[in-house]
Amino acid sequence: MTEATRRERPGGRTARTRRAVIDATTALLSEGSPSALTVGQIAARAGVNEATVYRKWGSKDALLTDVLLTLSAERLTVADTGSLRGDLVETVGAVADFLRTPAGFALAALAATADDETSAKLRDAFWADRFDRARTIFGRAAERGELVDVEQAMLAYEALIGTLHFRILARRRELDADIAERLTDLVLDGLRRPPRD
C-alpha cells in the first residue's frame, strides 16, 4: 500500500500535498502533452520535493493515472434526473465535457496507453467505478419499468463512453455539441424505429 492510499485525517498535511500535486499536474496537462511532462516540473509547480512525488506514487504514469481517477470522480457525477434518457444525456454529456478539455484528452490518451502495473491497477479501478455508477442509473431505470435488460444496458454504457473515446483518440475528431443526446437516443430507441417528431 502506498502513502497516497493510507488512511489519514482529511485536510492533513499528506492530503494537502496530494491535492497540490494533483492540481499542479492538471494545470500542466492543460499546457502540454503527458509525455513531455516531467515529475520535476510537477513537483516544482506543486511546491513539493520531487522525491516526495516518487515516494507517494512510484512513477509518473501512476501519478497521471491517479490524477485521471481523481478528476473523473470529482467531475463525472452520476445524474439522477428521474428518467433514463435524462440520466444518460447528463452523465454522457459530463464525460464529453471532460474529454473536450486538454487535461481530459491527455488523461484519456494516457489511460489507453500506459502499460506499467500500477497504471493498469488504477485503470481497472477507474473503469470498475465508472461501470458501477452506470449500473446505479440502470438499476433505477429498471425499477421505474423503463428498462428490461440491465446487462445489455451495461453494454450500451460501454458503447456510449467508448464512442466518445474512440472519436477523440482513434479518429482525432471533435465531439459535436449534441453528441450525448444523439448517442443516448441511439442506444435507447435503436435505428429501426422512425425518428420521433
Place this chain on the structure above:
Amino acid sequence: MTEATRRERPGGRTARTRRAVIDATTALLSEGSPSALTVGQIAARAGVNEATVYRKWGSKDALLTDVLLTLSAERLTVADTGSLRGDLVETVGAVADFLRTPAGFALAALAATADDETSAKLRDAFWADRFDRARTIFGRAAERGELVDVEQAMLAYEALIGTLHFRILARRRELDADIAERLTDLVLDGLRRPPRD
C-alpha cells in the same frame, strides 16, 4: 507523393518490395510491440535495404499506419447478406476478429497514438474509407426500407467500431465471442424494447 502511392504495374518490383515489407511488418507485429520494432528489423525480415524502407515510407510510424490501412482493406470486407442485421454482424465481427490478433491490436493502438503528419493523413484516409463502406451498407438498408435515418446510422457504425476499440485499448479487456451480435442488436433495437423471444 511517395513511391508507395505512385502508379505502377501490378506485380512489378516495387509492388513486390512493398508486399514483402508489409508482410514482414505484420509478422513482426505478431511477435512484439510496435514501439520495440525497428525499421532495421523490418528490412532484414523483408530482405530489403533499410534505406529503401525509409525512401518509400519516410518513417516507422508512417509504415505501420500504411500496414494498418492495407491489412484492414484486405481483411475487413463489407458484407452484403441481404439484411441490415446480417451485414452489421458480419462487418463488425470481421473487425473484432482482426482486433483479436496481435497485429490487429498493435495497429489499433498505434493508429490511436501516432502523432506525425504522415500517420495522421493515413489515419484520416483509413477512417474515411471505413465510413464510406459503412454508408454502402446503410444505403442498401434504406433502399430495402429497413432504415430511415442514415446519418444516425453512421453514428451507430461509429459506436459499433468505437466500442470494440475502446474495449481493447482503454479497458484492456477481451472481445466476447458474441460481441458483434450484441452490439448490432443494441444499435438496431435499442434498450427500451423488450428482448425478442
